[in-house]
Amino acid sequence: MAKFFVVLTVSLMLHVDLVAAVEIKKKPIKIVTNNWTSQIVLSKVVGEVFSALGYQVQYLKTSVSDQWGALAHGVAHLQVEVWEGTMADMFNRMVAEGSVLDAGEHEAKTREDWWYPAYAEKVCPGLPDWQALKACANQFAIEGDNFGTYFAGPWEKPDEARIRALGLNFRVRNLKNGDDLWVELKKAYAEQRPIVLFNWTPNWVESRYAGKFVEFPAYDPVCESDPAWGVNGQYLYDCGNPKNGWLKKAAWHGMPDTWDCAYRTLKKINFSNQQIASAAALVDVDLLSYDAAAKQWLQENKVTWQGWIPGDCVN
Structure with missing residues (x-):
């Protein structure tokens, strides 16, 4: 009789564990989506991988x-594309507080700065050195302007301060939407007309257009706080933006205990610059939907994403 109760108890425990595992799989993992292409496509890729493991997935x-508030309070559970250049302060603070987990770094390195198509070097010799722009600003002029035009997105960047500090004969034209940058690039490229505009990596542009970032004086945080630092002793921002920034993944602090296999998979997920660029190009150039782009990327990169899944998580 005692043996019977032992067997019954073990069976009930196994049943409870199985039911709990099933219930956990039913609880949706909510993935943050932001407002730029690569982040959305990568989020969909990760969502498809989790779905293959049997998890329910939603996008927020x-x-x-x-x-950050959503991740800290478990309203959302992960963010797959955290940029050092624009998110490091909040990310580092919340990781230090323990409300968000650092789920690992991608192979990809980030950069955001002025960029030009390679053919511009024919009319502006000396590029990518920023000082070349002093001698050939007129090559980047539009509509008969005597000033060169730098095309910027709708984001707040210290471009005008940099132009003043470095003595560049340029004006900033802020576009209403980030996608308008690529409209301007496409028009200029078709005409082989020199253009300099805001760009970043990883981004789809590098998978379709040859070009380079302008090499401004090397970035130092003091450049933004002490006018005496740098090539201009009077003004701030006489430097470029940081190079080789990290790209990380963030997770809700409760994710490891709630979805063990999903979290361990997330930690192994790793994208290169080229992989991210090609994923974004499927939408921005080939005009696929985000969902279709994610599915195509997964189809073309089976070995890569299957290698992210820990062996003991495969059914």
Whole structure:
């Protein structure tokens, strides 16, 4: 009789564990989506991988500023594309507080700065050195302007301060939408007309257009706080933006205990610059939907994503 109760107890425990595992799989993992292409496609790729493991997945569209509260309180559970250049302060603070987990770094390195197509070097010799722009600003002029034009997106960047500090004969033209940058690039490229505009990596542009970032004086945080630092002793921002920034993944602090295999998979997920660029190009150039782009990327990169899944998580 005692043996019977032992067997019964073990069976009940196994049943409870199985039921609990099933219930956990039913609880949706909510993935943050922001407002740029690569982040959305990568989020969909990760969602498809989790779905292959049997998890339910939902997507939560939120701004960069609002995502941190959502992640800290478990309203959202992960963000797959955290940029050092624009998110490091909040990310590092919340990781230090323990409300968000650092789920690992991608192979990809980030950069955001002025960029030009390679053919511009024919009319502006000396590029990518920023001082070349002093001698050939007129090559980047539009509509008969005597000033060169730098095309910027709708984001707040210290471009005008940099132009003043470095003595560049340029004006900033802020575009209403980030996608308008690529409209301008496409028009200029078709005409082989020199253009300099805001760009970043990883981004789809590098998979379709040859070009380079302008090499400004090397970045140092003091450049933004002490006018006496740098090539201009009077003004701030006489430097470029940081190079080789990290790209990380963030997770809700409760994710490891709630979805063990999903979290361990997330930690192994790793994208290169080229992989991210090609994924974004499927939408921005080939005009696929985000979902279709994610599915195509997964189809073309089976060995890569299957290698992210720990062996003991495969059914």
